[in-house]
Amino acid sequence: MYFQIDQSFIDFKDFCSAIDTLFIEIDNRGFVVREIGLNKNLRVVHRFPDSDFEYGEYGLFDLAQLELKTDQHNDLTESRFEELWNIKS
Numbered sequence: 001m002y003f004q005i006d007q008s009f010i011d012f013k014d015f016c017s018a019i020d021t022l023f024i025e026i027d028n029r030g031f032v033v034r035e036i037g038l039n040k041n042l043r044v045v046h047r048f049p050d051s052d053f054e055y056g057e058y059g060l061f062d063l064a065q066l067e068l069k070t071d072q073h074n075d076l077t078e079s080r081f082e083e084l085w086n087i088k089s
Helices: 078-085
Strands: 002-006 021-026 032-038 044-048
Touching: 002 078, 021 078, 032 078
Parallel strands: none
Antiparallel strands: 002 021, 021 032, 032 044
């Protein structure tokens, strides 16, 4: 499942103040597999897993199991997530 999370869902300032929107991939058990954080200019400022980013080795939701309703994903598709994932920082 793929979710788009913005400031109305969680305050990113405690983690990475540059993040405006976070896109996450969750496995069938509810664990976060990948994260992509974009700033307000749509620049990649966070990617997990990716050692080139500050939280890239651990992630903002490292080993967290999330309970999100499927209607919270804002129609984020796998192909759109992959497109975002492949944006060069």
